Amino acid sequence: MSNQTLYGEQSYGFSYSSDELRIECSDVYRRSCRNKVVEKRISGGKSIVINPVEPVNLPQEVTSYLSIEFLKPLLLEPGNTAKVFIKFPIEIGVFVKGRATGPIDIFTLTRPKYTLYGDPKSGLICRSYESDVYTEMPETDPLKEGIISLKIKNDDEEWAEIRRTVFDGYSMKIYYGDVVSMTAEMRVINRNVAETSFIDRPLKSEMQKAIELYVARKLLIERKALLMEWGF
Amino acid sequence: MDVLSYTLYNNITVWDVLIFTVVVLTAVVVARAVRLNLKKALSDKIPRSELDILLKIIYYGIIAIAVVSALPHLGINLSGLLVAGGIAGLVIGFASQSVVSNLVSGLFLMIERPIRIGDQISVGDIAGFVEDVHILSTIVRTYDGVYIRVPNERVFTSNIINYVANVARRFEYTVGISYSSDAERAIEIIRRIVDEHPFALRNPEPAIFVDSLGDSSVNIVVRIWAPSAVWYSVKMELLWKIKKALEAEGIEIPFPQRVVWFANEGGAKIESGENVPAREDGRNNA
Numbered sequence: 001m002s003n004q005t006l007y008g009e010q011s012y013g014f015s016y017s018s019d020e021l022r023i024e025c026s027d028v029y030r031r032s033c034r035n036k037v038v039e040k041r042i043s044g045g046k047s048i049v050i051n052p053v054e055p056v057n058l059p060q061e062v063t064s065y066l067s068i069e070f071l072k073p074l075l076l077e078p079g080n081t082a083k084v085f086i087k088f089p090i091e092i093g094v095f096v097k098g099r100a101t102g103p104i105d106i107f108t109l110t111r112p113k114y115t116l117y118g119d120p121k122s123g124l125i126c127r128s129y130e131s132d133v134y135t136e137m138p139e140t141d142p143l144k145e146g147i148i149s150l151k152i153k154n155d156d157e158e159w160a161e162i163r164r165t166v167f168d169g170y171s172m173k174i175y176y177g178d179v180v181s182m183t184a185e186m187r188v189i190n191r192n193v194a195e196t197s198f199i200d201r202p203l204k205s206e207m208q209k210a211i212e213l214y215v216a217r218k219l220l221i222e223r224k225a226l227l228m229e230w231g232f
Numbered sequence: 233m234d235v236l237s238y239t240l241y242n243n244i245t246v247w248d249v250l251i252f253t254v255v256v257l258t259a260v261v262v263a264r265a266v267r268l269n270l271k272k273a274l275s276d277k278i279p280r281s282e283l284d285i286l287l288k289i290i291y292y293g294i295i296a297i298a299v300v301s302a303l304p305h306l307g308i309n310l311s312g313l314l315v316a317g318g319i320a321g322l323v324i325g326f327a328s329q330s331v332v333s334n335l336v337s338g339l340f341l342m343i344e345r346p347i348r349i350g351d352q353i354s355v356g357d358i359a360g361f362v363e364d365v366h367i368l369s370t371i372v373r374t375y376d377g378v379y380i381r382v383p384n385e386r387v388f389t390s391n392i393i394n395y396v397a398n399v400a401r402r403f404e405y406t407v408g409i410s411y412s413s414d415a416e417r418a419i420e421i422i423r424r425i426v427d428e429h430p431f432a433l434r435n436p437e438p439a440i441f442v443d444s445l446g447d448s449s450v451n452i453v454v455r456i457w458a459p460s461a462v463w464y465s466v467k468m469e470l471l472w473k474i475k476k477a478l479e480a481e482g483i484e485i486p487f488p489q490r491v492v493w494f495a496n497e498g499g500a501k502i503e504s505g506e507n508v509p510a511r512e513d514g515r516n517n518a
Binding site: 058059060062063111112113114115116117120121122123124125128 | 398399400401427428430431433434435436457459461462
């Protein structure tokens, strides 16, 4: 089956099967991948929605931050703006849709890894992912990797050497179609400080907006930008 | 009706006492309802430790306002109460030094906040999870599930070890391998196992190195940083995985052993068989 048939709204009776993943959903939701089987009985609801979610939940929720380390650093001239593409890991959320929409399963076909950004006292635990920096949209497997279209602006008076970017899961806006995408901005403020934020915009037309897991569960205050205080 | 207008003392009637009681009881009911609704509304939006303190302040605040506003019905003048309160405070202070000490310590614990509800702490010889921080005492649930009430004065004046106050923490193993095993290969295997674990942090980088040449083993130290929220489960998982991986690759984790060299070149000669003379005790040599 193609990837497009996994993402989106699916009626009960839906099944999906590939080498790495098997999903069946009738009155019992059953998912198996990586030798792990999850089964849940569903009472009520009309359909299920499968879409990529903020990749900061697995194997268990310890943070809402995502750090993407660049395999090659990006050098940016003072005052310049670069538009690049980087990859991010995919976590897939399964939601049951009825009178309300709620998550029933989250899984990934990638291997999660975490890191510390900043110092142990006040730094941030982040989901860590390594990506090249691309000037053109890279090829991805939408079940494993998504693409962030990142506009980086250097507002400092010195050249900036950018080795990583950190995002807050609460403000992520994920879209899916034949690729999974987010659109983000990073502003270099000075030698050690930068600011990142997301723009609610799909990378291509005909993309659907993913159900936001974090907003759905924990709407407290609207967080728009993350200040990267410990370098980039 | 005559009962209600019956004077108890200083023009205070049964009716006044009844009003006071109704106001205070209503305040308690309202405070409980407010606390319950706030708890429902905010439980997944504010950390539990902060929510509990906020709820306590709101709950006791409502009751205190009600009591203060209803006191005139009992003929109690608040300005007089302040003077009386000053004197009473001195008396209470002397009479209940430990209570006041615990109270003040509790207030400082709430302001300084070295511990929060849910933290893993060690205070003196008590270690466990903080269940609650009351105004007079702190409740700790030990790792084996025992309830311990620790007076706040003791918490405040002791060395508090909070294992999860920082976002990340380091733990360490010492893995001994035999002298005949390849230490570089062992380090490679351990590094692979650590790298595969999602919560063994990529940065700060794990440190794996030969630390010492022991009596029976080459000792490799493994230092790993993990998120504080999950460090203990990571510690438990990784050691066993390292042990299994080393054994699977043929790297021996030795028992303590000692090689004994005999001083005489030939050593002891032990023989058995038909031609060996019988032992004096009559038992067989074989």
